[in-house]
Amino acid sequence: MADVLVTGGSGYIGGWCTLALLNAGYSVRTTVRDLEREPQVRAMVRRGGADSGASLRVLRADLRHDGGWREAVAGCDAVLHVASPTLTQVPRNEDEMVRPAIDGTLRVLRVARDAGVRRVVMTSAIGAIAYGHPPRGIPFTENDWTNVDAAIAPYQKSKTLAERAAWDFVADEGRGLELAVINPTAVLGPVLGPDYSPSLNAIARMLDGSMRTLLKFASGYVDVRDVASLHVLAMTEQAAAGERFIATSGHSLWQRDIAAVLRERLGDRAAKVPTREMPLWVARGLARVNPQMRTLRLLLGRNLDATSAKAEHMLGWKARPIEDTIVETAESLLALPR
Template sequence: MGIGKILVTGGSGFLGSHCIEQLLQSGHEVRTTVRSESRRALVRSMVGQDSPHADDRLGFAMADLQRDEGWADAVKDCEVVLHVASPFPPAAPKHEDDLIVPAREGTLRVLTAARNAGVKRVVLTSSFAAIGYGHGRGSQALDETSWTHLDASSSAYVKSKTLAEKAAWNFVATEGQGMELTVINPVGIFGPVLGADYSSSISLVKQMLEGRLSACPKVCFGVVDVRDVADLHIRAMTHPKASGERFLASAGDCVSMLQVAAMLRERFGDVAAKAPTRELPNWLVRVASLFKPELRQVLPELGKDKHISNRKARQLLDWAPRSSEDAVASAAQSLLSRGLVASSPRP
């Protein structure tokens, strides 16, 4: 399909900025949404330095996921929308609806505006959170056919991503008027940061390098490089067979938090000497969660050995992601190079 102007929501975010950078380098005309005028300069500082005439092909629109104003102008004359923006707080909200409602309503707000403007396809950034939770301890690999089973123990974030994605599929099926939807479900996103705004996964690497984690809970998760997630979004927006499909974005199978620490020590030696070398007993994590609310989000996943498959993206979209080790290492390298790691020497 031919591609005209592309809207990327949340352009100042970690993934959004990488999507914009790759689109500009490919010669596309891009518009991105920002919540305040001050973020225009931030986006320009992160993207486009290596793209000739990028300033002429990057535009901005003021829009907030929690308000209707601005979205009609944001999607005007766009053929494709990459809806990347989504709330992801560093800690659990006081009430789950504080996260669930903005995620679901924000997604529907963007889809409604896109449909009204005649957008051909929306590529929605969902999450592995909408795929991989509530499945018990089975050994079967999770893939795009899997949906998270929500229950009382599900975190607000897991609920928000699952409910927002389901709402998106329902909207397109019942009210989309022919608009196409493709969904990307990334696992933990690592890779190089373009500025000080980055994912919670990157924060984990930062904490390990700074020695702020003395030991790791027994949890595992998927790893993927942000550059590969951006690449998958771009492949999904153009491939004719991507319409109506979900794509799980992961470099490979799950790794443990302790394995991530080992990757850092292997690649960076003394610079990563503060990374943890032991795991916490599950009972101790449960006790500690009584005093540290941020630990409560990992309790349902303690000791679960998950397996995931990226076969669909590889086969259908010819996607070839970097390894988990390279994704983690490039995240650490960029943090160190930018001086974002406290008390660590620059490499």
């Protein structure tokens, strides 16, 4: 099998994609911004039960710069472009997040095309699909796009414009390069290391009692292992070329639904999980002044349901029950060293 490059191997989804490829017998290269993170990447792979030896190479490459990318993709058959620029706080100017996301995506696509890569599978997000729309009673599908002219957060705008730029590049300049895109909903699942999705942080805060009340909003959720398996299917199945796929498990859940699963399945270990839901008017007031809640302001009271019917029918993908994932997520978090 030819080599596969995974960008952002130290990240949560990137780590599980690396594991899925290694377990399937591929030789994997993965990029990190700083090679000091190589031991962490290899530890994550070992923790996931795969061999972190000769079948895995860790290379330095930064989405903000050209250096390292040619070496990273040389000889690769496919690229899973999982990495995305991140900021530790809400940017003062949305271009601080939007511009690097677009430029980094185009940098990877350009070097992949020039190296003769067959297909790039890009990790986008439900943030490129379900935001900036009026309330609706039907699930979002791959035919929907986030309205970037509406009042949306910089993260959702960056994911939308980066994905749009990727499709435009492949259509106009791809010269035969194939593209498939994965749009996960909120990602849960076992942790391999200290980097994991913000959705897991919400569960961690429920478990340790720092989340005193539940917020009223609903979204889809999906297991990170199923997200990784969908990336591999999108890389290998011919039908996936030129398509985008939502990754979600069943219907959307409200925070109160997640809390109820934790209390029912974990017993005393979920003793600190909140039971009370914050009134919407209070939450909306706090979101105006609380920086931690500001990014959730536009979600309050909303139900962002989505469907994975396309991935199920076209690729044969199937997500595991999200209730089991919630429990495994919690158990994984509880087992982390304190």
